[in-house]
Amino acid sequence: DTGVSQDPRHKITKRGQNVTFRCDPISEHNRLYWYRQTLGQGPEFLTYFQNEAQLEKSRLLSDRFSAERPKGSFSTLEIQRTEQGDSAMYLCASSSTLGGLETQYFGPGTRLLVL
């Protein structure tokens, strides 16, 4: 068990460019979550998957954001036509629903800066 990993750890991009982040959850965790965190705030929920199905999306997730988890393992989060307001830390978490008591474990995050 190597924990949740995210790639890249940092991304600097110009406004209008597309970016894609990857998250590898703890193996055999069936749920995967994406959160966004800005300075001075706690994380805000964006979306989550159970296996490969995307079950919920926040209203924060505009149509420029898309997430996938094609084989129920790793997930990608793509932001199209980035804006300066997208600058934030993007966090991934995974959990298992076995046993009924769910605890989310977090990766190190991808820090995005849009210039």
Place this chain on the structure above:
Amino acid sequence: AQSVSQHNHHVILSEAASLELGCNYSYGGTVNLFWYVQYPGQHLQLLLKYFSGDPLVKGIKGFEAEFIKSKFSFNLRKPSVQWSDTAEYFCAVNAGSNYQLIWGAGTKLIIKP
């Protein structure tokens, strides 16, 4: 809407002082409660959690938290802090059938050596 509030954004203590960080949530039903910690340059780590049972829960590194249902509170405590406890502490809740975590804004704790 559900919300979580952490009363102090910044706390500065000397080593060996006692710590209590407040957390209140707004939801009238069943809740699961968490405290996470983020040490400088590191990712969020689970400190402790409450699902049911004994409302006083113990976590790692000598931390504990007490769930008081009547006060909608889940305050974090440690009797004697160390310099290594310098970090940001987040309270989070998931409520009812809502799987997402709702987070407080965090409390930055600085321990003076």
